[in-house]
Amino acid sequence: xxxxxxxxxxxxxxxLAKAYAKENKGRNYLLFLAAVIFVVAFTLIFGIAxxxxxxxxxxxxxxxxxxxxxxxxxxxxxxxxxxxSLSYVKAAGRSAGIGGADWNETPVCGIRVLDxxxxxxxxxxxxxxxxxKYPRGKQEIMMPVEALERMxxxxxxxxxxxxxxxxxxxFRSEQDTFHLSGWYTSAAKDVGNRSVGYISEVKxxxxxxxxxxKAELWLKTSKYMGWRKTEERLYQDLPVNQTExxxxxxIKAQNPYAYSAVNELIGGYELAVxxxxxxxxxxxxxxxNVMQISMAGDIRQMGLLHTLGMTKxxxxxxxxxxxxxxxxxxxxxxxxxxxxxxxxxIPRFLEKSYLAHxxxxxxxxxxxxxxxxxxxxxxxxxxxxxxxxxxxxxxxxSCVDSLVYTHSKKVRLGEKxxxxxKKRGVAGELVYMAWRNITRYQSRFWMTxxxxxxxxxxxxxxxxxxxxxxxIHVIENRPDVLIAGEFSEGGQKLGYGIEYRSRDxxxxxxxxxxxxxxxxxxxxxxxxxxxxxxxKEELLNLPEVDKEKSYxxxxxxxxxTTSRKGVSPMDDHYSKNQKEKEGTGYDFDSAMVESxxxxxxxxxxxxxxxxxxxxxxKQDLPIDLRALEEGKGAIILHDHRLSKExxxxxxxxVGEPLYFTAMWSKEEREKWLAKTxxxxxxxxxxxxxxxxxxxxxxxxxxxxxxxxxxGVPPLKQTWHGSEGSIYYLMSExxxxxxxxxxxxxxxxxxxxxxxxxxxxxxxxxxxxxxxQRKEQKVILGMDGTETKEAGVFCIxxxxxxxxxxxxxxxNRLVLGCISLLLLAAGFxxxxxVCMTGILERRKELKTMRSLGMTKxxxxxxxxxxxxxxxxxxxxxxxxxxNVVLALICRYMEGKLSYFTAEYPYRxxxxxxxxxxxxxxxxxxxxxxRKKQVAKEDLH
Numbered sequence: 001x002x003x004x005x006x007x008x009x010x011x012x013x014x015x016l017a018k019a020y021a022k023e024n025k026g027r028n029y030l031l032f033l034a035a036v037i038f039v040v041a042f043t044l045i046f047g048i049a050x051x052x053x054x055x056x057x058x059x060x061x062x063x064x065x066x067x068x069x070x071x072x073x074x075x076x077x078x079x080x081x082x083x084x085s086l087s088y089v090k091a092a093g094r095s096a097g098i099g100g101a102d103w104n105e106t107p108v109c110g111i112r113v114l115d116x117x118x119x120x121x122x123x124x125x126x127x128x129x130x131x132x133k134y135p136r137g138k139q140e141i142m143m144p145v146e147a148l149e150r151m152x153x154x155x156x157x158x159x160x161x162x163x164x165x166x167x168x169x170x171f172r173s174e175q176d177t178f179h180l181s182g183w184y185t186s187a188a189k190d191v192g193n194r195s196v197g198y199i200s201e202v203k204x205x206x207x208x209x210x211x212x213x214k215a216e217l218w219l220k221t222s223k224y225m226g227w228r229k230t231e232e233r234l235y236q237d238l239p240v241n242q243t244e245x246x247x248x249x250x251i252k253a254q255n256p257y258a259y260s261a262v263n264e265l266i267g268g269y270e271l272a273v274x275x276x277x278x279x280x281x282x283x284x285x286x287x288x289n290v291m292q293i294s295m296a297g298d299i300r301q302m303g304l305l306h307t308l309g310m311t312k313x314x315x316x317x318x319x320x321x322x323x324x325x326x327x328x329x330x331x332x333x334x335x336x337x338x339x340x341x342x343x344x345x346i347p348r349f350l351e352k353s354y355l356a357h358x359x360x361x362x363x364x365x366x367x368x369x370x371x372x373x374x375x376x377x378x379x380x381x382x383x384x385x386x387x388x389x390x391x392x393x394x395x396x397x398s399c400v401d402s403l404v405y406t407h408s409k410k411v412r413l414g415e416k417x418x419x420x421x422k423k424r425g426v427a428g429e430l431v432y433m434a435w436r437n438i439t440r441y442q443s444r445f446w447m448t449x450x451x452x453x454x455x456x457x458x459x460x461x462x463x464x465x466x467x468x469x470x471x472i473h474v475i476e477n478r479p480d481v482l483i484a485g486e487f488s489e490g491g492q493k494l495g496y497g498i499e500y501r502s503r504d505x506x507x508x509x510x511x512x513x514x515x516x517x518x519x520x521x522x523x524x525x526x527x528x529x530x531x532x533x534x535x536k537e538e539l540l541n542l543p544e545v546d547k548e549k550s551y552x553x554x555x556x557x558x559x560x561t562t563s564r565k566g567v568s569p570m571d572d573h574y575s576k577n578q579k580e581k582e583g584t585g586y587d588f589d590s591a592m593v594e595s596x597x598x599x600x601x602x603x604x605x606x607x608x609x610x611x612x613x614x615x616x617x618k619q620d621l622p623i624d625l626r627a628l629e630e631g632k633g634a635i636i637l638h639d640h641r642l643s644k645e646x647x648x649x650x651x652x653x654v655g656e657p658l659y660f661t662a663m664w665s666k667e668e669r670e671k672w673l674a675k676t677x678x679x680x681x682x683x684x685x686x687x688x689x690x691x692x693x694x695x696x697x698x699x700x701x702x703x704x705x706x707x708x709x710x711g712v713p714p715l716k717q718t719w720h721g722s723e724g725s726i727y728y729l730m731s732e733x734x735x736x737x738x739x740x741x742x743x744x745x746x747x748x749x750x751x752x753x754x755x756x757x758x759x760x761x762x763x764x765x766x767x768x769x770x771x772q773r774k775e776q777k778v779i780l781g782m783d784g785t786e787t788k789e790a791g792v793f794c795i796x797x798x799x800x801x802x803x804x805x806x807x808x809x810x811n812r813l814v815l816g817c818i819s820l821l822l823l824a825a826g827f828x829x830x831x832x833v834c835m836t837g838i839l840e841r842r843k844e845l846k847t848m849r850s851l852g853m854t855k856x857x858x859x860x861x862x863x864x865x866x867x868x869x870x871x872x873x874x875x876x877x878x879x880x881x882n883v884v885l886a887l888i889c890r891y892m893e894g895k896l897s898y899f900t901a902e903y904p905y906r907x908x909x910x911x912x913x914x915x916x917x918x919x920x921x922x923x924x925x926x927x928x929r930k931k932q933v934a935k936e937d938l939h
Contacts, residue, residue: 026839027836029326030832031287031323031326031383032327032329033330033828033832035327035330035331036330036334037286037334037824037825037828038334038375039330039331039334039337039372039379040334041283041286041822041825042280042371042374042375044338044341044821045818045821045822046276046279046368047342047366047367047368047371048342048346048366049818051814052265052811052815053258053265056260057258057261060257060261061257062127062128062186062187065123065127065187066126067123067125067126067220068093068118068218068220069221069230069253070217070218070219070220070251070253070254071216071219071251071252072216072219072249072250072251072252074250075094075215075217075241076214078239079239080092082239083219086233088221088222088230089222090220090222091117091122091220092117092217092218092219093114093119093121093217093219094115094118094211094212094217095113095114095115095215096112096113096204096214096215096216098111098112098113098166098167098207099111099169101164101165101166101197102165103162103163103165105165106150106151108147108151108197109143109144109147109150109195109197110195110197111166111198111199112197112199113203114198115211118218119134119198122220126186127184127186128185128186129184129185130182132180132182133182135181135182135199135200136181137181137200137202138202139177139203140179140180141162141178142181142182142197142198143162143180143183144183144186144196144197145185146195156180156183157180158180158181158182159180160179160180161177161178161180162179163175163178164178178199219234221256222256223256223259224259224269225256227253227255230253231251234251235251235643248643248646249644250643251643252640263895265469265815267465267469267891267892267895268891268895271888271892278458279458279822280378282451282458284378285451285455285829286451286825286828287379287383287386289447289448289829289832289836323383324383331376331380335372335376338367338375339367342366342367346817347366430857430860430861431864433861434865434867435864435868437865438865438868438869449869449872449876451833452826452873453873453876453877455822455830456826456873456877456881456911458822459819460885460904461884462822463904463907464885464901464902465888465892466815467900467904468889468896468899469892469898469899470808470811471505471506471804472801472808473899473900474505474898475505475801476797478795478797478800479551479750480749480751480796481750481760481795481796482509482747482748482794482795483792483794484510484531484718484719484745484746484747484793484794485791486530486791487512487514487518487519487719487790488522488523488787488790489788489790490521491514494514494518495514496514496519497518497519497719499511500795505800505803506898508717508721510718511639512719512722513721514722515597515723515724516597516598516599516719516724517596519719520557520597520790522779522780522787523779523789523790524557524664524669525663525668526662526663526665526666528557528743528789529744530718530743530745530790532744533744535744535766535767535770535792536744536747539747539749539763540749542763544752545750545752545759550750551716551747552744552746552747553602553603553744553745553746554603554742554743555602555718555735555742555743555745556601556738556741556742557598557600557601557743558598558660558696558738558739558740559594559595559597559598559599559660559662559663560594560595560658560659560726561594561595561659561661562592562656563591563657563701564580564589564590564591564593565652566656566701567588567726568588568646568653569642569647570638570641574588592657594661595726597724597725599726599728600725600728600745601634601728601738602637602718602730602745603730603732603734603735604729604730604731604732606732608716609731611713612705612715612729613625619709619711621703622654623635623654623702623703623705624654624702625702627655627702628729628731629731630731630733631730631732631733631735631737632699632700632734633700633734634658634699634701634702634728634730635705635728635729636701636705636727636729637705637707637715637720637728637729638705638707638727639706639707639721640706640707640709641723642704642706647704650704653701653703653704654701654702655701656700657698657701658700658701659695659696659699660695660699660739661694661695661739670780674780696738696739697737699734705729707720716746716748717746718745718746749763756797760798764794764796767792767793767794770791770792771791774789774790774791774792826911827918830869830915831922833869834866834918834922835926838862838922838926845858859923862919862923863923866916866922867919870912870916877908885903889901
């Protein structure tokens with residue numbers, strides 16, 4: 001009997017749920033669409049963003065050849081164990097470079113040794129393909145495919161013998177036969193553009209070394225910490241070297257690849273979290289507005305059931321059944337559409353844009369089951385919250401109150417509403433009615449305005465970030481043509497000065513691992529100029545050149561001599577207790593330290609000097625600006641080379657003596673090279689005396705400047721980045737005291753508008769003629785053989801654009817998808833607000849029609865309601881929204897040097913017009929053609 005009663009009760013509940021679903025089919029249809037849009041928008045926005053970050057991470061990691069982003073030189077066992085225990089260090093591995101390996105007197109690769117962690121967690125994930133295993137046995141070796149091909153091995157096999165001569169140290173080589181344990185392919189190169197082969201730790205110990213005693217310490221750090229914070233924490237947490245107390249702690253860090261990818265996408269994790277919350281909130285309103293606007297009708301319906309004696313449980317069952325009949329199909333449809341788009345459609349468009357140069361494109365999956373599950377749960381949670389409010393109010397209210405419920409506040413007994421009656425025309429009355437209609441329920445009105453504002457503002461913020469951070473701005477900031485001198489022929493064979501060819505357009509093309517010895521090898525004479533004065537004039541006099549927007553860097557290559565204290569920050573083994581040798585020498589322990597190879601002296605322009613002065617004064621840096629400006633001193637510019645201890649030494653070095661010495665003339669150099677060793681020794685003292693006569697007048701060291709420091713002005717530089725060279729900055733007044741003529745080191749040419757192609761063609765023609773002239777100049781090499789003078793090369797902006805075109809296209813596609821989804825979500829929310837409001841007021845609109853309102857007047861009133869929403873939201877965007885946009889632009893400019901802020905005027909107009917057109921479209925959809933309405937009013 002009880003079962004029959006329960007069965008009858010359930011069938012009645014299903015019948016009621018079906019009836020109410022039919023009654024509310026308009027609202028439920030909107031709920032279905034809202035659920036679809038919510039799931040698709042959520043999974044696609046966050047899935048595409050996550051996939052892009054993964055793609056950028058993968059590209060950066062493979063290009064670098066390692067997941068490690070921190071390197072600590074000469075680390076001992078204690079430092080290794082401490083680093084391993086740090087919470088922000090995800091992995092710690094050890095490595096050591098050994099030297100080059102030759103096969104039949106042909107250089108094939110460099111040789112390194114790694115511990116297990118360094119291989120498994122840092123190097124192996126960055127390889128394109130790995131075959132075999134990492135060497136463990138004494139005679140085992142793993143080789144890069146590139147090196148095997150140099151040896152003529154196209155089909156390698158495990159265990160095959162390979163005979164190599166390895167440079168174990170500067171004066172020691174070992175010839176040995178190894179067994180191939182594995183091989184790999186990689187996009188990265190080692191020092192000198194060489195690929196790397198790996199030996200076992202056992203072999204490394206046999207050669208007299210041990211990773212546990214002294215090695216490079218590689219760290220994979222938290223993706224939420226930038227390089228500055230990482231370095232700061234490591235300097236605080238790591239102890240000094242216990243094995244060699246005199247060795248300073250030297251930490252070189254870069255941003256984790258995921259950190260950089262997030263910065264390029266949205267500026268940083270802080271803005272990413274805030275953006276995610278705003279997007280989730282906007283999507284929350286997508287569902288909530290549908291439920292909240294129809295809440296009054298739902299409460300009245302459920303109140304009637306409560307009056308008829310239904311229990312809370314039965315009411316909940318009736319209500320949830322009709323809601324979930326619309327929600328579940330919507331969630332399922334959204335899930336299917338999301339999987340199809342993220343698994344099939346979008347990846348096909350991205351294959352040519354991401355990782356195509358690195359292989360294994362399919363490893364990056366845009367689809368995330370976690371994100372999909374979270375979207376489904378969030379839809380369910382929003383619906384349950386809104387439904388719970390309805391059930392809660394029905395149960396708490398009296399039957400009478402629930403039957404007549406509206407969103408309006410009750411008027412207390414004895415309280416009278418004061419209204420000012422004004423005589424208005426028909427148009428004025430329609431305006432008044434439209435305003436009263438949207439503001440009738442204050443809480444609903446402000447919730448609707450807030451949701452529309454969030455949707456519009458989120459879209460505009462996304463547009464500003466996407467347009468401002470577009471990768472094309474990186475290339476647009478480049479000159480139309482960059483011109484510089486090449487490395488020497490020997491330096492280029494080692495891979496120096498050609499690194500820019502395999503780099504992204506956003507990286508500095510003039511950064512190199514080659515020092516000035518390789519740069520000037522066989523070109524180390526005073527007359528040599530990377531860009532001759534004749535070529536400079538020819539380039540600047542081209543009719544296509546805009547001289548005001550072009551740049552010429554002048555300077556010189558000179559031998560520098562500094563006091564031991566002045567150069568001490570560049571000495572990793574400096575100790576104040578170390579005894580100082582008298583006189584001038586090449587060793588760091590000499591009283592005056594002379595450079596072995598010529599150093600760069602860059603002459604600052606007035607604009608550069610002004611910006612540098614402003615920065616130094618603002619940061620209160622220990623730099624003698626007065627000496628620099630008056631030509632009495634020079635600054636040493638370095639690539640973040642100093643440790644914390646060395647920075648303290650740099651403060652003490654300001655004011656130390658410094659002078660420069662000119663190199664031999666070409667004739668003197670060739671005479672010296674033609675002499676025998678005995679003749680050179682006999683003329684040693686005379687030569688030293690003559691060289692002192694070629695020196696500049698005494699100068700002072702004006703300080704050290706880190707070109708990677710936060711806020712440092714973006715100074716243009718010629719070749720830099722090597723740890724074996726010193727880079728000086730001087731003013732024009734200081735250059736007058738140098739014992740040589742100024743040389744042209746570097747040029748940037750920009751064309752007059754519309755003449756870029758002509759300029760590139762003219763420059764390339766001039767450079768070709770210049771290089772032909774240089775090839776005809778016979779120069780005696782250091783080994784006595786004849787060689788040619790180093791040539792000149794150029795980098796054209798058009799070539800960079802062509803190279804990056806597919807990446808830019810893919811980048812815009814990815815970010816454009818996110819923008820369109822935000823736009824779709826915002827417009828859907830507006831449609832839901834308008835359509836749900838009309839559906840909820842059907843009876844009210846019928847009553848107004850029965851009282852004499854024409855369809856045309858009703859159309860105008862509803863259009864005015866939509867117009868009021870548009871005006872209010874646009875007003876908020878132009879006031880509060882502009883402040884938000886300004887803050888975001890300032891934040892992004894601090895994160896990305898190439899960020900270009902641009903106000904989205906067109907998009908703002910488009911959004912306003914779009915909302916008005918949607919209002920018209922909704923009325924057309926729900927009431928028919930406007931002309932038909934007008935005709936009906938005539939009858």
